[in-house]
Amino acid sequence: MEDTTAIEHKHIPSYGNNILIWLTLLSLTCVTVAVAGLDLGPYILLTAMVVAAIKSALVINVFMHIKFDDPIFKLFFTVVIITLFVLFTITAFDVLYR
Amino acid sequence: MDTNQIAPAHAATQHRDDFGSKMGMWLFLFTELILFGGLFIVYMVYRIQYSEAFHFAAKELNLALGTLNTIILLTSSLTCVLALVALQKGNKALSIIFLILTKLLAVGFLVIKGFEWGAKISHGIYPGSAELANKENGEIIFFGLYYSMTGLHALHIIIGLVILSFSLVFIIRNKVTPTNYIKLETAGLYWHLVDIIWIFLFPLFYLLH
Amino acid sequence: MFSGTSFYADSVDQAMLIIVGISVFFLLGIVAVMIYFVFRYSRKRNPVASQIHGNLTLEIVWIIIPFFIVMGMFWLGWKDFYDLREKADIAMEVKVEGRMWKWSFTYPNGKLSDTLYIPVDKVTKLVMKSVDVNHSFYIPAFRIKEDVIASRETYMILTPIKRGTFDIACAEYCGLNHSYMYTQLKVVAQSDFDDWLAIMPADSSGAKQDTTSKVAPKSENVAEASLLPDMASENSDKKEKSKKDDAKDDTANDLQNHRNFRLLTKYACVSCHSTDGSNTIGPSFTELGKGYTTVVTSGKERRAKIDAKYIRNSIIDPDVDIVKGYKPYMMPSMKGRISDKDLNSIVDMLLGKK
């Protein structure tokens, strides 16, 4: 267990991969702007949030390497996101039912 | 639990723990995430209460500039990660170039943001202005949120710029090297987080028409 | 323990009794067992400990049993409250307005009062709103309270079954005189209530409003609860003391003895503005005698002449001209909450007209 100081990389850093992700991100941005132009009524927010979630998932997984890193980070991150999500939901219980 | 169940044991000689630094950074990022999370809760509550007014007020915002800024920030995220890749591949010069590029893009973002704010302010829309006071409550809140959220985000960009500057200096002085790049990596993590926040801010403010 | 003021109050007391009972049982049990162990297994009596690492069955038992107990407690607490909030047969709606540091009640026929009268055995709904900060309308004898806030109306439902006089307190901290924000609830027979409600004070500003009523003999009717230091009398004491001090006090004399002085208590002006020259939350009314004052208008300081227009604006739109040294948003705007007649009387009075 000596090698834990420097992070072993199961994955080899590459330019191409990141650029590919970047292109996807840009196209997703175009998609969400374009979709917002349509009149989707109540679904505007939904689509916008779904696209934003996909975009941030890409950034977190690839740019921030969470996909290639130790699973503990994934665990941490999930716990935090779930907590945040629950905070949103139960706050909404007040506002929605007033 | 973590795969490194047994951490380097009490080795008095060993003070470098990259994994630990990264963990510390992630934990810090969680606090940032939740800091903004609090603001998003505020946003949610008011959006539920004033959804009409929000749609109306959002028309005042400039979609083109918002989209441009999104693209700029996404690109800066790319250059930031490429700086790390370059360093890992041992290409110090390229890494420095990418890092400078990142910072230029960040400054660009701030300049555009500045123009946007400036335009609003010259139209008399800023917290406490008489113009705003005459608007509906929901619109006051919308712009209150707009200024607080993008303002706090801009503050984070500025902090990010400072952190990136330190990384740059470290690379130049060879404190951050192809074998010891954790400082650049954590700085990058911070930068990507700022990007993620914007990914959510953008649709919530600009795509409401 | 049971107050008997309403069925709701009694069932709250009952719920309380049950929860307290269970709690006392657990508390005594735990403490008794602990003390027994400490004596029985002291180092003297039991020099060598047995090493017991745990017991899954026990562990499960003492999660499951408390789980059902607390769920029971939850239900106990929720069901009464739910019934109360869902009451449909509402006989009367009274508007409650909370302000620093005074309650006032408006009845469906427009009658205004600062004591709450309601008929016994009828369902009364209180619709409450604050004009400034948060307050909380609390009737201990009825085991009920609800915050009164400025952004939205909140409500409370009362079904008294017992006649009598009860304290109403403010339970949400609201500044200087929070502890004096008391008034009273009088539960009376329907017929007495109708008589009381029918008597509209000669002028709607109604200082005499409830004193004229036969159900509320003058002696008993302390509109402000016993606690509230009677601002007027307190001030007049001070006035006595400093009578010969200086000319400034003349204004105070005038104000105190002015025939419309009650208007200043009615709208609770005197809780922030003194009549004796001391500046508390707002500037003293005696300052108005100076003729000029320095105010801050949209960030700029200027000298303002004190005339009818200025005073009227200060009451209707208090946040436009802020007297130097004071904070905006402190004084609640009276816009829409004061009749023209009262406003004119106040302005005249403050200008020193008889």
Add this chain to the structure above:
Amino acid sequence: MSNTASPTYKSFYDYKGKYTGILGWILSTDHKRIGLLYFWSMLSFFLVGVTLGFLMRFEMLTTGPTIMQPQMYNAVFTLHGIIMIFLFIIPGIPAGFGNFLLPIMIGAEDVSFPRLNLLSWWLYIIGGTIAVASLFLSGGPIDTGWTFYIPYSIRTSTQVVLPLIAAFILGFSSILTGINFITTVHRLRAKGMTFFKMPLFVWSLYATGWIQIIGTPIIGITILLVIVERTFGVGLFDPAMGGDPILFQHLFWIYSHPAVYIMILPAMGIVSEIIPTFARRTIFGYKAIAFSSLAIAFVGTLVWGHHMFTSGMSDTARWIYSLLTFIVALPSAVKVFNWVATMYKGSIKMSAPFAFVMAFIFLFSIGGLTGLILGAVSTDVHLHDTYFVVSHFHFVVFGGAGFMFFAGMHYWFPKLFGKLYNDKVALWSVLILTIGFMMLYFTMFILGYEGMPRRYYDYLPQFHTLHVVATVGSWVLISGIILMLTNLFIALRKGKPAGNNPWGGLTLEWQTQSPPPFENFDYTPEVIYGPYDYEHFDEIINNGH
């Protein structure tokens, strides 16, 4: 490890670092020195807070003004609350004892980020200083209550912004401590120290760390918004501009309820250390206690609405929060049952730390069980914002966390300072403290039930007798505190040397010298047995773990 000090032994007090004298302390990155810095600064703030509490009780002695005017009283309870919560009890056990002991208990030589640790102490001091300085600056002492409820806090003319900034800085300091502890636990455990061999105090600090990380940012942003609101008037909370005062309460309690578990979890950790040591037996249900800490941390984040049952939030929300509140009581119950079970067939030595634990179980149970009364909607509607609540939280905060702070002081005193105190006197002080405590706070339950609202400068005549009893109780409590502190101060000067392991504890901190050397161990700790494996008592005491 044998009890005899090795010849090269030099305690961390004598260690010469880069700086000497006072600088050697305030610029030191040694976790033990930082722990002690925290300890002393917190004790000072505690005495200020306690004096304010005392003044408040004195004012309540008679109806009408006794020794102060309403404005003064309002400022006093606000400061009492702010100091006790933000400056004493939240950092109290984690930053003080946690800093000193966590690395030792897992066999590390320091925390993961020692410089960050020093920074967090500095932030703490800066925050504390700003809070105190704000009393003397324009506007005068803040009078909003420690809850800073809007709209009053944006209306009052007192100095609100500075105390808020102070609270923000203190929150930051708390976050840094949390990050440090979690990383340390993950990275620096000694060889053989698996998660399930960690002492339960470490487990509780780990859970606390998570609450600090997840909860504190919310109060950070809330404070920022209030500051912005007060200075620029953006209208986010101001009802005059469409803002929602209830939203502020949500945000405030999203943090401040979990914060009460930041206070109590480490205290519960100390209980779990003291009982096995003095009962000479292994803890009952190690995993249950460890996981209940995590459960409290997680579920505790979801129950904040029980502070708002009367705030005017939706009825749906009221029952949801009530239900969740009852669920969070379960892990606490599990802990209490396991502690008592640990005494079964033990070999119990009645020393001051153990006596404190008994007082804790008694007082905390009362506090927790009255928490259940407050958790039920209909009873809370009656009791909310009355003295019943004041009593509830003094029982859990002072009788729970405060008493365990004292217990920690007595339990680890020999380790921190290498001296022994007079156990008899300490036992007496526990007794006096408990009696004073009951007189002072139990009466408040009755006051509250009878309808005496809190934050009242003045009260109706019918409450007079009980207020007098409470005030007299506070005097008894004072004597207890003075007795306890005097006893410890005397020991600090004249106490007998303690030896490495006066109580016969098995956790790692007892296997090193008292006070520990710089970087904690002069050998490399390796762990074989669990932290409370008293079946291997002799082996561990003689050979180390």
